[in-house]
Amino acid sequence: MIGIHRRDWLRYLTASVSGTLVGGVWAQVAMTEYPFVLGIASGTPTPTGIVLWTRLVPHNPFNSDWADKILDVKWEVARDDKFTQLVRRGTTQAIPTLAHSVHVEVDGLEPDRFYFYRFMVNDAVSPIGRTRTFPLAEIDVDRLRIAFASCQRLETGGFGAYRRLMEEDVDLVLFLGDYIYDGGAWPSERFPKGLRAAGSLADYRFLYELHKREPALSQCHAALPWLTIWDDHEVFNDYAGANLKGESSWGKTGQRNVAYQAYYEHMPMRLSSLIRGVQGLTKGGEELRIYQRAQFGKLINFHMLDCRQYRDDQACSGVGGMINPDSCEILKDTKRTMLGKEQEDWLNSNLAKQTPGEGQVWNFLVQTTMFSPRRIPWNGDYKLWNDGWDGYPAARDRLVAALQQYKVSGPVFIGGDLHENWACNVPGRDLDSNVRTIASEFVGTGITQSSYYPKGVDFIKPANKHAVYADAGRCGYGTVDISKARIEVRYRVVDNIAKSDPAISTAATFVVESGNPEIHPV
Secondary structure, three states, rough: OOOHHHHHHHHHHHHHHHHOOOOOOOOOOOOOOOEEEEEEEEOOOOOOOOEEEEEEEEOOOOOOOOOOOEEEEEEEEOOOOOOEEEEEHHHHHHHHOOOOOOEEEEEEOOOOOOOOOOOEOOOEEEOEEEEEEOOOOOOOOEEEEEEEEEEOHHHHHOOOOOHHHHOOOOOEEEEEEOOOOOOOOOOOOOOOOOOOOOOOHHHHHHHHHHOOOOOOHHHHHHHHHEEEEOOOOOOOOOOOOOOOOOEEOOOOOOHHHHHHHEEEHHOOOOOOOOOOOOOHHOOOOOOOOOOOOEEEEEOEEEEOOOOOOOOOOOOOOOOOHOHHHHOHHHHHOOOHHHOOHHEEEEHHHHHHHOOOOOOOEEEEEOOOOOOOOOEEEOOOOOEEEEEEEEEEHHHHHHHHHHHHHHHOEEEEEEEEEOOOOOEEOOOOOOOOOOOOOEEEEEOOOOOOOOOOOOOOOHHHHHHHHEEEEEEOOOOOEEEEEEEEEEEEEEEEEEOOOOOOOOEEEEEEEEEOOOOOOOOOEE
């Protein structure tokens, strides 16, 4: 790790958020280069607060007046972009132990309104960001517009899709995982020296720096608040987190710890995510708590789920994770989990409060991959992909049972990971029965990562009658218009991921009416 004793971690973290560290420097250090090259961001909004993020980066960390110093960073929140109507201001600290990242938890704001924010170090002023708070829980809300995105592999394309997303007039971005790709890359025109696979804290930090220096991504962070979850490539491909509490064939806890630290350093996350996870960053792989619920008035709950950190090992083995369910006995183990018992209990407790007339009109279950069954035809039979929910059928059955037991209002699954657009009517526990649809599901393609098997949907979709739509040809994002009466989902795709300013079009549009989870193409 990086030279700070674990007993000091929580003190440093708490102090940096609250602005009570001593030893910070301000006028003593000259900022000869602009320190805000990674931009700014906001996230995890509440009715009265928001998290503001930035990270200061020296041009040359080996020849810098401040690379090893604690820095005072001023911040301001205003009602206008000229900052003539300031509502909150303060000073926090950026510590070298956390790569001079800054997480300011601003509270005392007005519900359901937009704000502007910025950071300052000496004469250096960050870009101006725009963010918003959520309505109070008891307030009726007429509408919300969101976007969802995932799988932004920088070596396969540019982030021009985010330029188009910023034109969509959305209120919030849901990011569903694979913010970076750990595996490295061969030399290419874009990266002549290639990219080495991540293993150390410096490696992971470097990948986040590369991504956040991309103007379109940086500008999208500054323009909108984000709610984020991770998938596997923020650590390494197809990792199963539960077993990493000890050594395993999947890697060492040390790699997970530095990957988690880098994730925290580069995301607008609350300090509370580290309260349980502080030793996980320094000692034994406990956790970085990312699952949460975000409530937007009486209109919608976002249940943000972690499908990596607490899961059991993948079942059996096979080429590309493809397994024959009839010859994989462990699939029948009813104790196997995707979310972990504690997260399952937390989710069930939240879902129990969301019956029609008592909770929100809509409940979005935001997770990383495809929840619906996906049978893959194979030599007259079929196989399953063991890294998705199909590899954890008992866990999926428990969640389906909870949705049915609690009669959850407006359940909608949102996912990514597949690099393909899918729309599904989520069936009951027995796929071969005539159980009615219990939820709708929308899985989005990647920002730059396209399908590994683009022709596969031509024979996979017909084998899954609950699938309404599948397309594997293009990259982009999704938008969702949410009202009390219905949601309208659009799959937006770019014409070329190599372009910094691509054209955008709508691949498909779907509607789900309140009280009826069936998906209707438009």
